[in-house]
Amino acid sequence: MDLKENTKRFLAKINDFWHNLSVKKKFLTIGIALFIIVTAIAGSIVKTNIDNSKLSPQMLEFKKNGTLFLELPEKVNENNNHIVHIKGQTAPKSRVQIGFGIFGDTTTADATGSFQLTYDDNIQQNTNIKITTKYNNKQMSKIVTVVPSPERLHTIEQKNKRTKQYKKEAVAVKKMSLKTKSFTEAKSSIQGVSSSIVVTSKSNDNEITEVSDTDIVTDVKVKQTNNGVSVELYLEPSDSAKKTLADKKASEQKSKDLEAAKNKYKENVKAYEVRFNDYAIEYLIDKNTSTIYETTTDDHSISQSKFTGSMDENISFNLDGLEMTAFNHYVGNDSVAIFNDSSGNSNKASEMNPETTKSTYFKSLNLPF
Numbered sequence: 001m002d003l004k005e006n007t008k009r010f011l012a013k014i015n016d017f018w019h020n021l022s023v024k025k026k027f028l029t030i031g032i033a034l035f036i037i038v039t040a041i042a043g044s045i046v047k048t049n050i051d052n053s054k055l056s057p058q059m060l061e062f063k064k065n066g067t068l069f070l071e072l073p074e075k076v077n078e079n080n081n082h083i084v085h086i087k088g089q090t091a092p093k094s095r096v097q098i099g100f101g102i103f104g105d106t107t108t109a110d111a112t113g114s115f116q117l118t119y120d121d122n123i124q125q126n127t128n129i130k131i132t133t134k135y136n137n138k139q140m141s142k143i144v145t146v147v148p149s150p151e152r153l154h155t156i157e158q159k160n161k162r163t164k165q166y167k168k169e170a171v172a173v174k175k176m177s178l179k180t181k182s183f184t185e186a187k188s189s190i191q192g193v194s195s196s197i198v199v200t201s202k203s204n205d206n207e208i209t210e211v212s213d214t215d216i217v218t219d220v221k222v223k224q225t226n227n228g229v230s231v232e233l234y235l236e237p238s239d240s241a242k243k244t245l246a247d248k249k250a251s252e253q254k255s256k257d258l259e260a261a262k263n264k265y266k267e268n269v270k271a272y273e274v275r276f277n278d279y280a281i282e283y284l285i286d287k288n289t290s291t292i293y294e295t296t297t298d299d300h301s302i303s304q305s306k307f308t309g310s311m312d313e314n315i316s317f318n319l320d321g322l323e324m325t326a327f328n329h330y331v332g333n334d335s336v337a338i339f340n341d342s343s344g345n346s347n348k349a350s351e352m353n354p355e356t357t358k359s360t361y362f363k364s365l366n367l368p369f
Helices: 003-020 023-053 057-065 150-174 183-193 239-267 354-361
Strands: 075-077 084-090 095-098 106-108 114-119 127-135 138-147 198-203 216-225 228-236 269-275 280-286 291-296 303-306 308-310 314-319 322-330 333-341 346-352
Touching: 075 084, 084 095, 084 127, 095 114, 106 114, 150 183, 150 216, 150 228, 183 198, 183 216, 183 228, 239 269, 269 333, 269 354, 280 346, 280 354, 291 314, 303 314, 346 354
Parallel strands: 075 138, 198 228
Antiparallel strands: 084 114, 095 106, 095 127, 127 138, 216 228, 269 280, 269 346, 280 291, 291 303, 308 314, 314 322, 322 333, 333 346
């Protein structure tokens, strides 16, 4: 059976019911129906009037013509956890934020326009913050003053008192005549202002770092922080400290000069070795004194002779009655030399390390390297 047929039967039953009623009952039924309708309409009107009576004038204005509004308290107190909860009202579903909304809290107003923001920026004094609401391309802002908690205010007050005291102490120290006093005397004067002042010493000479309590003050530096006052006294090193430094410098310079002289002397000494199957001949050629020294690996006796000339051309010398000459195999190259004697012997020699050759084969020679 379809819907159309059911509807026709239902209407037919209502029609039969109505025609079977007496005239009196028909009037009574109509009256009851009208009463129900009027009561429902009146209730709706009353409810609407009651709801509207709870709304603020700004909200009524918004509902009437869409005027954006922002209701906020002038001041909000921080709680003991240093957090501020800011409650207010604006257009429903508006976007509400602190500042630019980048670092501050941001929220959306509920269906009644109510919202709550949280602010926890470790304030040290009454602080004005800007609250902004945005709705349908409209926006408006208001300023709220955030007040630190009593606990925070007490802490700030105590800190300010300490800072004031530290400043007073620092000024008192700066007014003192501390120069020409010993460190001990100056420290005693400073800590007479306050025993909490930290006093340290430092040499006024970067090369002399060690100072003593009897050294004289030449400069004073006072530093004030949130934690107190510190004073650094610059001291003139004692005469003994200066002499110690001077002696040290002289000794170091002497060592440098000796090392430089040694290196310069060594630059003018050449060593050569003529190698045979079972022994070698070792030569030291000292151009500083024009002296040539000779020994062998199997007989450490040393022969020496003055020489004339240069290795790039030819040097001449006499060792143990034997006339000899020597020269670089290649001009300007000391790596290979030729040693000849008057008996017709000619030997090729290789350049060696002078210092190693001296320490190995010519230990008894008093050469400055």
